[in-house]
Amino acid sequence: MAILEILTYPAPVLQAVSEAVDGVDDETRRLMEDMLETMYDAPGVGLAAPQVGVNKRIIVIDIRSEEDNEIIMLANPVIVESDGKFTYEEGCLSLPEFTVEVERKKEVTVKGLDVEGKEVVIDAEDFLAIVLQHEIDHLDGILLVDKVSRLKRDMYRRKVKKGLKAVKKEKSERENI
Ligand code: NI
Numbered sequence: 001m002a003i004l005e006i007l008t009y010p011a012p013v014l015q016a017v018s019e020a021v022d023g024v025d026d027e028t029r030r031l032m033e034d035m036l037e038t039m040y041d042a043p044g045v046g047l048a049a050p051q052v053g054v055n056k057r058i059i060v061i062d063i064r065s066e067e068d069n070e071i072i073m074l075a076n077p078v079i080v081e082s083d084g085k086f087t088y089e090e091g092c093l094s095l096p097e098f099t100v101e102v103e104r105k106k107e108v109t110v111k112g113l114d115v116e117g118k119e120v121v122i123d124a125e126d127f128l129a130i131v132l133q134h135e136i137d138h139l140d141g142i143l144l145v146d147k148v149s150r151l152k153r154d155m156y157r158r159k160v161k162k163g164l165k166a167v168k169k170e171k172s173e174r175e176n177i
């Protein structure tokens with residue numbers, strides 16, 4: 001396994017729509033494992049392939065809670081059902097020093113392919129549901145900066161240009177997803 005570089009805004013790869021994978025082969029499995037290691041190292045609780053420069057529909061998640069203590073590695077994840085509303089202040093490994101309150105679905109059912117290439121269905125609620133929605137947004141090139149006004153987005157872009165890139169690993173109290 002290897003720790004990959006996490007790209008930050010405004011890298012174009014983060015803003016592109018990613019392609020579905022054609023089944024889970026060894027290369028995809030290796031990418032999933034490298035992404036997981038990269039996520040733990042960051043540290044974060046979720047990571048999507050575009051964040052490591054790969055426009056493929058792959059996500060990894062481990063929210064490390066006692067109730068939902070499982071590693072999720074999914075290819076081609078799709079939300080097939082959703083319900084309710086849940087608002088949470090989100091951060092993102094690709095957006096240093098940026099958080100925003102986002103209203104999302106409280107419950108989601110997500111279908112995708114697991115590490116073996118088998119189709120799996122995940123029922124999630126609350127924080128795990130938020131993380132799944134956040135990571136799937138990444139696959140469509142949607143970032144937290146797209147959830148705020150153009151003015152705020154431009155302010156953040158200017159801040160980044162001024163040298164935020166130098167800040168490698170900022171300390172954040174938020175979980176980075
Ligand atoms: Ni993110």
